[in-house]
Amino acid sequence: MISEKILSAYETMAEKYNELIDHKPHNAYYDRPNTMRLIPEAKGKKVLDAACGPGKYAEILLAQGAEVTGIDFSPKMIDLAKQRNPTSGEFFVHDMSKAFSMFETNTFDIVLCALALHYLEDWNPTIREFHRVLKPGACLVVSLEHPFFEYNYFKSTRYFEVEPVKCTWNGFGQAVEVHSYRRSLGECISSFTNNGFYIDKLVEPKPLPEFEKFDPEYFKRLNEFPAFMCIRAVPRS
Numbered sequence: 358m359i360s361e362k363i364l365s366a367y368e369t370m371a372e373k374y375n376e377l378i379d380h381k382p383h384n385a386y387y388d389r390p391n392t393m394r395l396i397p398e399a400k401g402k403k404v405l406d407a408a409c410g411p412g413k414y415a416e417i418l419l420a421q422g423a424e425v426t427g428i429d430f431s432p433k434m435i436d437l438a439k440q441r442n443p444t445s446g447e448f449f450v451h452d453m454s455k456a457f458s459m460f461e462t463n464t465f466d467i468v469l470c471a472l473a474l475h476y477l478e479d480w481n482p483t484i485r486e487f488h489r490v491l492k493p494g495a496c497l498v499v500s501l502e503h504p505f506f507e508y509n510y511f512k513s514t515r516y517f518e519v520e521p522v523k524c525t526w527n528g529f530g531q532a533v534e535v536h537s538y539r540r541s542l543g544e545c546i547s548s549f550t551n552n553g554f555y556i557d558k559l560v561e562p563k564p565l566p567e568f569e570k571f572d573p574e575y576f577k578r579l580n581e582f583p584a585f586m587c588i589r590a591v592p593r594s
Contacts, residue, residue, distance in 0.1 A: 359521055360454070362536045363476050364430055370529040371433035375411035375441070377529065382564070382571040388585055389414070391562035392471055392500045395589040399423035402466035405490065407453050407483075408473030412438025412446070419445050423467075428453060453477070457486045464490045470499045472585070475507075475537045478519060480548040488553040488592055497554060497590045503561065506584045507539040517541050545586075554590035561586055 367374075378384055393414075400422035406415050409427030411434055418425050419442060427438050428451040438448040451459070453470075454477050468487045474480055487497050507513070511522045523536045549556060561583040569576040 359478070359536045359538075360452075360476075362534070366526075366533045366535045367431040368433050369531070370526070370533050371411070371431060371437060373530040374434075375437040378411055378413045380571070381528070382568045382575070383584075384413070386565040386568035386571070387562060387579065388472060388500050388587075389417075390565055391560055391585070392469075392498060392587050393417065395498045395558060395560065395587055396467060396469065397496060399467065403464065404467045404469060405460070405465045407468060407470040407487070408476075409438050409448065410434050410471075412441040412448065414469060414471060415446050415448070416441055418469075426465075453483050453486075454479075456482070457490055460490045462489050463492045466492055466495045468495070468497045470497070472500050472502070474499060475502050475539070478521075478538050481552055484548055484552040484554070491592050493592065493594070495592065496557065497549075497592075498588070499590070500585055500587045501545060502537075503583045503586045504540060504542045504545055506582065508541075511539055513539060517544075519544060549588070549590045553592055555593055556588060557591045558589040559586065560588075 399418050402423050404418050404423045404425045406425055406427040409415055409429050412427055415425045415427045425446045427446060427448040429435050430452040432450050435448050435450050468491055477483055508516055513520060519538055519540045522539045523534055526533050526535050562585055564576055564579045
């Protein structure tokens with residue numbers, strides 16, 4: 358199954374991923390700063406970090422005074438998140454394609470899901486669960502691989518389909534084959550609007566200037582065409 362291959366890939370590269378996460382340019386100077394700008398004042402708020410990885414977002418939010426719960430389907434990533442945040446935060450293994458039965462309705466002020474939804478074939482159950490566990494007036498902040506970028510990158514000829522795709526990552530030690538699902542822009546947006554949210558803000562980000570010293574070629578490309586997309590969604594009354 359594709360989900361098992363995705364888990365195996367992340368278990369394989371977890372240690373190196375954690376080692377590089379603070380300054381790897383796509384994370385540190387592209388995804389994180391642009392996603393964090395969509396997160397409201399976190400002090401005193403209860404945050405669910407869904408697909409928390411090695412706990413870098415959690416580390417930032419905890420430092421801002423948030424109460425953070427992190428979930429991830431990779432046991433190694435959860436171990437690393439606990440090591441990164443040894444005295445605060447709660448972290449445990451959970452596959453976010455499954456119901457969040459451990460959380461009561463209206464629990465969180467913010468749900469964050471960074472660069473992870475594309476690992477799910479069907480977003481609808483997960484986004485319904487995000488909606489359920491959010492308090493009234495709360496928000497969901499996600500970052501995604503941009504659907505136009507993916508369509509070009511994977512050389513797809515089936516834009517309107519939810520399509521399994523794969524590529525090889527070479528930036529985390531050994532080469533790792535990573536599987537995911539590509540979908541259209543309309544499919545991305547309707548997954549939120551059909552499940553109780555409206556889109557409050559959509560950002561096609563540009564990299565921070567710091568990115569250039571790590572990868573000047575990709576810095577130029579990201580200033581010409583986005584690879585990611587960041588969305589803040591708010592539950593409808």
